[in-house]
Amino acid sequence: MTAITYETDVATDRATVLEALNTHDGLTGWWTNDVNRKDDVLFFNFPGIPEPFRLRRDRADEDRVVWVNIGAFPPHWAGTTITWELSDAPGGGTRLAFSHSGFPDGEPEIPMISETWGTLMTRLKDYAETGEPKPFFTV
Numbered sequence: 001m002t003a004i005t006y007e008t009d010v011a012t013d014r015a016t017v018l019e020a021l022n023t024h025d026g027l028t029g030w031w032t033n034d035v036n037r038k039d040d041v042l043f044f045n046f047p048g049i050p051e052p053f054r055l056r057r058d059r060a061d062e063d064r065v066v067w068v069n070i071g072a073f074p075p076h077w078a079g080t081t082i083t084w085e086l087s088d089a090p091g092g093g094t095r096l097a098f099s100h101s102g103f104p105d106g107e108p109e110i111p112m113i114s115e116t117w118g119t120l121m122t123r124l125k126d127y128a129e130t131g132e133p134k135p136f137f138t139v
Contacts, residue, residue: 003101004114006121009089010096010128014062017094020128021065021084022057029133030123042067046137053077062086076109096124 020026027035034045043052054071065084069077080102089095
């Protein structure tokens, strides 16, 4: 199985990073401006996409946030897991280690998905540090 990984240091506390990963305002501040939630299932809508991405939040605590794709869309995300590990960054702030795992080896969409996650990690970092919403996708 193939995984996409990134790591970045965010110049803010864990509580702020967790808010960006776990609240409506947080998620709409860096990913997409159209996020809905029912219990622990998050629905992410994107422009030109026929149905939302459905991610179940399996864990959300001070050290780790885990989402599992429970939808059939997009097909190349089926059964994948997104994990955010939070720790203290050297010199202060929060180190954020990201992994999107469970892709079949040889998945042709990996370069595009990896590039998008790289951009999203920058948006997440900027939002957590400034509080200024700039979602990458707007519906």
